[in-house]
Amino acid sequence: MTVVRALGPNWAEPLARAEALAFDRPWGPGAYAEELARPFARALGAFDGTRLAGAVCLWVLTPDAEILRIFTVPAARRRGIGRTLLAAARAEARRAGCRRVLLEVGAQNAPALACYRAAGFVQVGLRRGYYAGGADDAVQMALDLVGAAGEGGPRRGPPGVL
Ligand SMILES: CC(C)(COP(=O)(O)OP(=O)(O)OC[C@H]1O[C@@H](n2cnc3c(N)ncnc32)[C@H](O)[C@@H]1OP(=O)(O)O)[C@@H](O)C(=O)NCCC(=O)NCCS
Numbered sequence: 001m002t003v004v005r006a007l008g009p010n011w012a013e014p015l016a017r018a019e020a021l022a023f024d025r026p027w028g029p030g031a032y033a034e035e036l037a038r039p040f041a042r043a044l045g046a047f048d049g050t051r052l053a054g055a056v057c058l059w060v061l062t063p064d065a066e067i068l069r070i071f072t073v074p075a076a077r078r079r080g081i082g083r084t085l086l087a088a089a090r091a092e093a094r095r096a097g098c099r100r101v102l103l104e105v106g107a108q109n110a111p112a113l114a115c116y117r118a119a120g121f122v123q124v125g126l127r128r129g130y131y132a133g134g135a136d137d138a139v140q141m142a143l144d145l146v147g148a149a150g151e152g153g154p155r156r157g158p159p160g161v162l
Contacts (some may be wrong), residue, residue, distance in 0.1 A: 002081055002089040007043040007054035007055065009036040015043065018052045022071035044088045046072070047083045056085040058092065058101075067103040070112075077111075086119040090143060099146050101161075104130075107137040116141050 008016050009013060012032035020026040026037070035041050040061055046054040054072035067089055072081040093101050103121065105112045125140035 001048075002053065002079075002084055003047050004044050004084060007036070007045045009033060011045065012036055013044065014052055015045070015055055016079060018055065018073055019069070019071055021073045022054075022091070027069065037162055042089075042092055044085060044092065046085055046088075048076060054081040056089045058089050060093060060096045060098060062097050062100040065089070065096065065098040065101045067101060082115045083119060090119075090145065094145055099144070100142040101145065103141050104138045105141065106131045107139050113139065119143065 012035075013029045016026060016029040016126075018139040019032075032043075035057060036043055038059070040056065040059050042060055043055060043057045045052050052073075053076040056067060056072070058067045066074045067086075070082065070085055070089075072079075072085075090101055101121075102124075104127070107113075107117060116129065121141040123139055123142045124142045127138040127140065130136070130138035
């Protein structure tokens with residue numbers, strides 16, 4: 001079973017180690033340490049037992065939250081961890097009173113695009129030639145937390161209650 005937990009600054013090194021498996025250009029421990037020290041940054045880790053199988057980093061700057069980084073280690077992909085992390089990020093954003101979750105993704109990153117679309121994100125813009133020295137476009141996506149009926153509606157109840 002996958003469990004999602006908030007990760008504090010002491011997780012910078014394990015996060016960087018796991019991320020290095022998932023990205024060609026990982027952030028590295030220094031960048032994670034800097035990131036995790038920001039008051040508006042959140043990092044959520046997905047654990048298979050004690051193993052860190054994936055993580056999402058976001059900024060919560062109400063009224064918007066922004067996902068900066070999300071990954072699942074290659075050995076654990078297509079088991080719903082990305083979906084679980086996106087749901088946890090969305091819940092974190094809603095708890096903070098955010099109205100939208102934003103992100104950018106390379107237009108050629110088919111798995112990530114599919115994962116975001118499956119979670120309800122829609123394209124809201126395109127930055128041509130933004131990545132890979134101009135070779136890839138950035139697709140700007142958003143998930144509306146207040147517009148949709150049902151689970152996308154405004155936060156009700158006290159903080160911590162989804
Ligand atoms: C994108 C990423 C986080 C997805 O993680 P994951 O744990 O494998 O995703 P999930 O298993 O939760 O998949 C959820 C849904 O996304 C879609 N999806 C995920 N990977 C896919 C793939 N390779 N091809 C097609 N659809 C895919 C599917 O709709 C999937 O649902 P399904 O398995 O029921 O069909 C993972 O591929 C990854 O770490 N990639 C490298 C890092 C990266 O590119 N991060 C994003 C940067 S913007």
